Amino acid sequence: MKKIAILTSGGDAPGMNAAIRAVVRTALHHGLEVVGVQRGYAGLINGELFEMDRSSVSDIIHRGGTILRTARCLEFKQEEVRKEAAELLAQNGVDALVVIGGDGSFMGAKLLSKLGVKTIGLPGTIDNDLSYTDYTIGFDTALNTVIEGVDKIRDTSSSHERVSIVEVMGRNCGDLALYAGVACGAEYTITPEKGFDKDELCEVIKEGKEVGKIHNLVLLAEGIGGAYDLAKYVEAQTGIETRATILGHIQRGGSPSAFDRVLASRMGSKAVEVLLEGKTSRVIGIKENQIFDQDIDEALALGRKFDEKLFSISEEISK
Template identity: 70%
Template sequence: MKCIGVLTSGGDAPGMNAAIRAVVRTGLDNGIRVMGIQRGYSGLINGELFEMDRRSVADTIQRGGTILRTARSKEFKTKEGRKKAVNILKAFGIDGLVVIGGDGSFRGASELAKQDICTIGIPGTIDNDLTYTDYTIGFDTAINTVLDAINKIRDTSTSHGRVSIIEVMGRNCGDIALYAGLAGGAESIIVPEKNYDLNELCKTILEGKIRGKRHNLILLAEGVGGADELAKKVQEITSIDTRATILGHIQRGGSPTCMDRVLASQMGYRAVELLFEGKTSRAIGIKFGKIIDEDIEEALNMPRNFNEKLYQIAMALSY
């Protein structure tokens, strides 16, 4: 292993820069050249590569986003596009590739592995939707961003006696809503993994009002539906002023938390170790506090396990 490449793909996540930094400096520490690939698979196909040194990643561990930038590539999904990518990697003498991203990025890494490119995947996505690992890079920062918003929205919601519906990211995975909702003391948490009844929700809100509650916070994962539409329905039924707040891409930005920086550093270090050992098509994760790696295909095909116990705790503590 003489030269490796690193790229970030798909949605950005806080901590990606910490992972890039770890890959670059671990590689250099082992006498390996490191090439940075800009704009994900799109940049790889277009030959947007440059050699990185220690200074390339100086003063980046605390920065959100990704210094390598990111993009989605339709061309890479084609056989011809992947062939271009392989040819570029060979032209630059790259023996191994570290891919930082979510499930789509991992599928791309798996396809490259089938064409004899050593690939290692590092999970970088705020949704925490990769089952094989307990946590993904960026998740902890995102839920802390949401928690800060919850604390502020509660202040104004209490002042006006309103119901506040906060829509967070999570199309198929409700972890952001679940964790932030529990930590923020939300009265209701609506996630894709659990069915909810509108009438039951409104009943809970009205019962809270009778008990003297001056506000009501509902965390809604975007995969369930829109906050604006739900707010209208809740207000029609309860006659309580109901406002919707859609946090959107604010959840993707910001300086990564300590947990995300440490996790990204551990995973970046392990990625280079695996390449140095001649491993390929591996997905790095964390289980029970230990860094692990799984076959990428097996990791992607693991069934989704929703944390029922955590949801049960959140519901029990919400009243």
């Protein structure tokens, strides 16, 4: 192997730049050339490739987002388009491609590998929705952003003796809501995996009011959504002023946490090592603090994981 390419795809996540930096510098350390691909798979099919050296990734480990930029690319679902991408990589002397992104990005890498392109996937998504790995790059930073926002909302909520319903990101995965609910001491946490009963929620809020609670905090995962409608319902049923806040895309931005910087660096280094071992169609993950690689088909086939024990704890200590 002489040259590898790297791209970021799908939603951006804090720590992607740290992963890019690790891949580039590890590859250069082993005498490989590195090519950056701008704007994900869309940039790949448009030939947006450029040479990268050590200085290309200087002073980026602390930056959020991705210096390679990212874009959705529906055209990549077409086999002819993927064949053109594989041919373009071959024309540029690229022997392997490192993809940083979520499950959709991994699917693109999987399909490219079937065309003879050596591929490695790094889990870069704030949703933490890839079951094969304990954590994805960006989840910890997004979680801390949620906690910071909720702590501020709590101040005004307690001042006005309100119910605050805070909707967080995560697509159909409830990890952000669950972890934030525990960390922020929410009275009620709503996730797609467990669902909820609106009337039960209202009863919990009314019971809290009766025992002296001056405010209530509800964490709502976007996979269920409807924060504003839920707030209206709760206020109508309980008679307590209720406000909804959707934190939105601030959860994707910001300087990555120390955990995400280290995780991304470890995973980026491992990706190059796996390629040098001659492996392809693999993904990098972390289990029990150990970095490992796994077949991409096996990783994508795993069912959705959910921390039932943590959810049980959140219910026990929220009352």
